[in-house]
Amino acid sequence: MIRFDHVSKCFSGHTDALSEITVEIQDGEFVFLIGPSGAGKTTFLRLLIRDILSTGGKIFVDDWNLNTLPAGKVHLLRRFVGTVFQDFKLLTDRTVFENVALGLEILGKGDKEIKDRVLDVLELVGLAGKQQFFPLQLSAGEMQRTGIARAIVGGPKILLADEPTGNLDPETAWEILSILQEVNKMGTTVVMATHNASIVNDLKKRTIALDHGILVSDEKSGRYRAAAKHQKKP
Amino acid sequence: MSTLATAAKHIRRSPYQAMAATTTMFVTFLLAGIFFLSAVASAFILQYFESKPQITVFFADKATREDADALAKTLESTGKTSSTKYVSKEDALVIYREQNKSDPLLLEMVTADILPASLEISAKEPKYLADLVPIIKAANGVEEVIYQKDVVDALIAWTNAIRLVGGVLTGLLAFNSILTIMTVVSMKIALKREEIDVLRLVGASRWYIRLPFILEGGLYGIGGALLSWVIITLLVLWARPVLLGFLGMIPPFGSILLSPAATPFILSSLGFLGGLLVTGFFLGSVGSLIALGRYLKF
Ligand SMILES: Nc1ncnc2c1ncn2[C@@H]1O[C@H](COP(=O)(O)OP(=O)(O)OP(=O)(O)O)[C@@H](O)[C@H]1O
Ligand SMILES: [Mg+2]
Numbered sequence: 001m002i003r004f005d006h007v008s009k010c011f012s013g014h015t016d017a018l019s020e021i022t023v024e025i026q027d028g029e030f031v032f033l034i035g036p037s038g039a040g041k042t043t044f045l046r047l048l049i050r051d052i053l054s055t056g057g058k059i060f061v062d063d064w065n066l067n068t069l070p071a072g073k074v075h076l077l078r079r080f081v082g083t084v085f086q087d088f089k090l091l092t093d094r095t096v097f098e099n100v101a102l103g104l105e106i107l108g109k110g111d112k113e114i115k116d117r118v119l120d121v122l123e124l125v126g127l128a129g130k131q132q133f134f135p136l137q138l139s140a141g142e143m144q145r146t147g148i149a150r151a152i153v154g155g156p157k158i159l160l161a162d163e164p165t166g167n168l169d170p171e172t173a174w175e176i177l178s179i180l181q182e183v184n185k186m187g188t189t190v191v192m193a194t195h196n197a198s199i200v201n202d203l204k205k206r207t208i209a210l211d212h213g214i215l216v217s218d219e220k221s222g223r224y225r226a227a228a229k230h231q232k233k234p
Numbered sequence: 235m236s237t238l239a240t241a242a243k244h245i246r247r248s249p250y251q252a253m254a255a256t257t258t259m260f261v262t263f264l265l266a267g268i269f270f271l272s273a274v275a276s277a278f279i280l281q282y283f284e285s286k287p288q289i290t291v292f293f294a295d296k297a298t299r300e301d302a303d304a305l306a307k308t309l310e311s312t313g314k315t316s317s318t319k320y321v322s323k324e325d326a327l328v329i330y331r332e333q334n335k336s337d338p339l340l341l342e343m344v345t346a347d348i349l350p351a352s353l354e355i356s357a358k359e360p361k362y363l364a365d366l367v368p369i370i371k372a373a374n375g376v377e378e379v380i381y382q383k384d385v386v387d388a389l390i391a392w393t394n395a396i397r398l399v400g401g402v403l404t405g406l407l408a409f410n411s412i413l414t415i416m417t418v419v420s421m422k423i424a425l426k427r428e429e430i431d432v433l434r435l436v437g438a439s440r441w442y443i444r445l446p447f448i449l450e451g452g453l454y455g456i457g458g459a460l461l462s463w464v465i466i467t468l469l470v471l472w473a474r475p476v477l478l479g480f481l482g483m484i485p486p487f488g489s490i491l492l493s494p495a496a497t498p499f500i501l502s503s504l505g506f507l508g509g510l511l512v513t514g515f516f517l518g519s520v521g522s523l524i525a526l527g528r529y530l531k532f
Contacts, residue, residue, distance in 0.1 A: 049435075072440065075437045075438060075439040075440070076437070077437075078434070078436065079436075082436075083435055089431070089435070091429055102436055103437070106433065106436060106437060106442055107437075150436065154436070154437065
């Protein structure tokens, strides 16, 4: 479970990137995070992995109070919360297999277990047979599949995706969405920040809209229209 | 991938930095090792002379055996001597001949007449020497008193000088090698920034990320220490006959240097290697830790 309790984030010398956000996301939910550029979506997600600390309010992820979580335990939170990015953040000098295996190596898993699990996950994201490719030999869609595989290989309970389809054509974007839905069906909470109106409108999932750091709407089956006046083309 | 394999890969990927780091460590340990051995040796030599509270009394030519016996008796009656030994002119000649048997010219020139008779006195403890000396000086026929204290004082001065110079130089070199390791490791951290960020993102613990760097620094230290050990051992083996000649009578040297294939030499050599390796690993990892503290704040 994710809980924001009157959370504010103010970067130094700046008006609030987020102000007084109170919201709860239950286990197993699929949530879109929308809003115009600069609304605070990335800030919201970064707070959740303790990449940054809030300047007001409390954030809880499962049993962790992120405000008081000691630096020495942040890695445990990161194993619980997987992350996917618009720019993939893959290591270019490593193969698809090695990139994905990273998430298991840090847990000290054995070679055999790593191999089995990585191949399973690559199968799940539709990259079977591409494990020896390097990122530069992949299409953008395949790179994002690799990114998702890396994020879920360790079995996180929550998956955060920051504009995962931002660099993809519509068709590929839909393929990525079906993988994320698949992951969600297996029990993982998914929170996805996006500018992709058609995806939000078609999937009819819970949608949280931010604007200038303020939570402007939280609908069970949201429409991208919620922030239409600031809408930016995907 | 194991931590050690990761560290080894870091090193292989930048051989020149690895060479710079290892060479610096090598020079540091070569000098530190030589100074360390010299300090230990001088301490042993000092201990040997301090444990031998000896006075040698040389008699004038006109002095008789009776003068010497009388002095010996007086000294023994104080109860502060452990032994007195009379060396006559003839005995002195025998000793002289033995010492110079390979040089016929020196043997030709010397007769018993020109060598003084002497009395070798050992005190039970060094502090008694001060009580014995006035008695000796007051005795008949005494020409010269050679007092072991002079030798000991000179040795103390040398030992202190070796410690001071060695300590300062070793300190400077150690500082320099820590700086070198720091620089090399900082460069590695900068090069691997992207990978470190990804590792943190997927939940690698701080030590999982730091350990390969610490190990890398430690390995540079171990490499330098090992090299310096090889060179110092070769030096000692090369100088062994000479050292044995000078220091053989001092017990630890006598047994250690007697044979390079025997246990005492092998054990002390391995002990020395162990000390070097541990210190090397320590210095190297400290350099890494400082670099990590500066460039990997989380
Ligand atoms: N490190 C930072 N320092 C200062 N200001 C920041 C920093 N990061 C974000 N901000 C500010 O916080 C606000 C919210 O930024 P954020 O990146 O969360 O927006 P976003 O909703 O993700 O936008 P986009 O859709 O363009 O990705 C912006 O005004 C931004 O300038
Ligand atoms: Mg953003």
